[in-house]
Amino acid sequence: MEKPAVYYSLGHPLIAMFEDKLESRLVETAGGRLVNGLLERDYRPGITISKEQFCKLSPDIIIVHGFTAWPVEDFMDYCHENGLDAPAVREGRIFHLHPYRASASPDWILGLLRLANILHPRIFHFDLRKEADDFHALSKGPIRSIRSETF
Numbered sequence: 001m002e003k004p005a006v007y008y009s010l011g012h013p014l015i016a017m018f019e020d021k022l023e024s025r026l027v028e029t030a031g032g033r034l035v036n037g038l039l040e041r042d043y044r045p046g047i048t049i050s051k052e053q054f055c056k057l058s059p060d061i062i063i064v065h066g067f068t069a070w071p072v073e074d075f076m077d078y079c080h081e082n083g084l085d086a087p088a089v090r091e092g093r094i095f096h097l098h099p100y101r102a103s104a105s106p107d108w109i110l111g112l113l114r115l116a117n118i119l120h121p122r123i124f125h126f127d128l129r130k131e132a133d134d135f136h137a138l139s140k141g142p143i144r145s146i147r148s149e150t151f
Contacts, residue, residue, distance in 0.1 A: 004119055006032035007059035007088065011069030013079050014054060016047040022108065023065060030115035031123075035059055054084050061119060062088040064096050072096060107135060 006027045008017040017024050019037035027034045035057040039047050064075055072094050079089045088094055095118050097111050110132055116124040 001031055001120065001123070003028075003031060003033040004060035005035050005058060005087075006061045006063060006119065007035050007054075007057050007086070008063045008065060009069075009075075011064060011066045013062075013075060013082075013084055014049050014051070016049050017065055018047065023111070026108070026112050026115055027063065027119075030112055030119050032061065032115070032119045051082065051084055055086060057086065059086050059088045060091075060093065062086070062094040063115070063118070064094060066098075069096060069098075107132075110135060 008024050008027060009015060010017050016036050016039055019025075019034055019039075024034055024036055036047070038057060039049060039053060062075075064070065064072065069075075070078070075094055076089060076092065078084070079086075097114050110128065113124075113126040113131055114128055117126055117128070
């Protein structure tokens with residue numbers, strides 16, 4: 001299966017997420033090719049990149065991380081106004097995972113399903129509302145103590 005080039009942003013077009021974060025790793029699990037790994041980095045929470053670096057990454061899809069990230073329309077407007085050219089921008093393939101997360105919380109699996117739907121819409125058609133309802137219903141179920149089952 002073709003693996004689209006995916007750029008994972010920390011809310012602003014010129015702030016890239018580290019490649020080794022769980023959220024970034026899930027891109028490859030969902031069938032994408034993460035381009036963030038092509039960037040040199042230091043050890044701050046995000047990688048600030050230049051216009052030239054952004055354009056060189058040439059992502060087919062952009063994932064915008066965070067509940068407080070820019071709306072997709074604002075993200076795209078910023079790219080157009082500042083010459084941030086990439087196939088994802090030209091084709092309007094910029095997505096939020098919200099309300100699903102892909103972080104280290106237990107519901108990361110919902111973020112993975114959302115990523116699969118985004119990266120390969122011809123293959124994956126997960127009903128995320130149903131999956132989220134089922135997940136949360138299971139997570140509220142009775143929790144058994146290890147002690148009560150082993151003694």
